[in-house]
Amino acid sequence: MSFLDYFRSKKTNTANVAKERLQIIVAHERGHRKQPDYLPALQQELLAVIRKYVDISDDMVQVEIDRTDTCSVLELNVTLPEK
Amino acid sequence: MARIIVVTSGKGGVGKTTTSASISTGIAKRGHKTVVIDFDVGLRNLDLIMNCERRVVYDFVNVIQGEASLNQALIRDKRVNTLFILPASQTREKEALTKEGVERVINELAQTFDYIICDSPAGIEHGAQMALYFADEAIVVTNPEVSSVRDSDRILGILQSKSRRAEKGQDPVKEHLLVTRYNPVRVERGEMLSVADIEEILAIPLMGVIPESQIVLNSSNQGLPVILETESDAGQAYDDAVARLLGEEREHRFMTAQKKGFFSRMFKGG
Numbered sequence: 261m262s263f264l265d266y267f268r269s270k271k272t273n274t275a276n277v278a279k280e281r282l283q284i285i286v287a288h289e290r291g292h293r294k295q296p297d298y299l300p301a302l303q304q305e306l307l308a309v310i311r312k313y314v315d316i317s318d319d320m321v322q323v324e325i326d327r328t329d330t331c332s333v334l335e336l337n338v339t340l341p342e343k
Numbered sequence: 344m345a346r347i348i349v350v351t352s353g354k355g356g357v358g359k360t361t362t363s364a365s366i367s368t369g370i371a372k373r374g375h376k377t378v379v380i381d382f383d384v385g386l387r388n389l390d391l392i393m394n395c396e397r398r399v400v401y402d403f404v405n406v407i408q409g410e411a412s413l414n415q416a417l418i419r420d421k422r423v424n425t426l427f428i429l430p431a432s433q434t435r436e437k438e439a440l441t442k443e444g445v446e447r448v449i450n451e452l453a454q455t456f457d458y459i460i461c462d463s464p465a466g467i468e469h470g471a472q473m474a475l476y477f478a479d480e481a482i483v484v485t486n487p488e489v490s491s492v493r494d495s496d497r498i499l500g501i502l503q504s505k506s507r508r509a510e511k512g513q514d515p516v517k518e519h520l521l522v523t524r525y526n527p528v529r530v531e532r533g534e535m536l537s538v539a540d541i542e543e544i545l546a547i548p549l550m551g552v553i554p555e556s557q558i559v560l561n562s563s564n565q566g567l568p569v570i571l572e573t574e575s576d577a578g579q580a581y582d583d584a585v586a587r588l589l590g591e592e593r594e595h596r597f598m599t600a601q602k603k604g605f606f607s608r609m610f611k612g613g
Contacts, residue, residue, distance in 0.1 A: 273533035278489050279540045286496045286544055293500045 345453035349478035353494030355465030358523040363462035365570035369585030371426035381431035382474035383464035394566025404432035407444030487536040519550035551584030
């Protein structure tokens, strides 16, 4: 840091903020990109089945596929409402 | 075998057409027979950037629909005689670019040309997908700015899933990162993403960095590809990028701020 920098107003490093925000959103979007096309439809149908028995809202069923080298795991996460 | 290279970005206004004009001019200047195709149907601009807007008679869509031959539609560049421009149609719909039609034209061009440069429209819709579908390589033009980087990542996803190479299970499209409108002074102040940041996020090999420069607007005003401004930093940066694309090793330049001396600070106001 030079002598002159000392007098400049301290600004936040906005480039770092940009980088961190990008790393998060890009990682998130890449995760979704690898998901098969049928996933949203599967989610809707599962939601409909569960709704026959329990009253839940749209965001209470999460469906994801995790792929490793040897196998894929379909992960189904249902949050039931409190009584 | 012709090398088919798409210049793409997702986001608009980042410098796709400027880059297409300079890269194709640079390749052709080295003696390779090169054609640059404007895929931006309805918003044709490559002709203006390359100063041949008054010579357009037939266009890409005319050729696809059999209303003109390729030879009738191709415009030979007045400065570099191994360079040809295939202009986009200004009046048709984007859907006039059918996959079969584009393939037929590209196959015919591949018989006589060494390099086919496809200048993609912005966005990820039909026109952009047609421009990248047949590509062997992609130049992803990115500004050091959040929306541009995110859109570049999106277009990389499309290259990896919707190109012909992806659909046929062939080797993937070879990706090249070209950062444009780079301002090293602002990077040093922490106001702009650095090249290293962008490389880390997009994780593709860097082909070049074009500094933000007044010469870019000046040359587009005149219809002169920036690469022909051989004295300018942006022109030289494009020339380096072309050399790397053709397999030459060149050090990256114009990535650090030039320190101004005492006298230039005094007389130019720092």
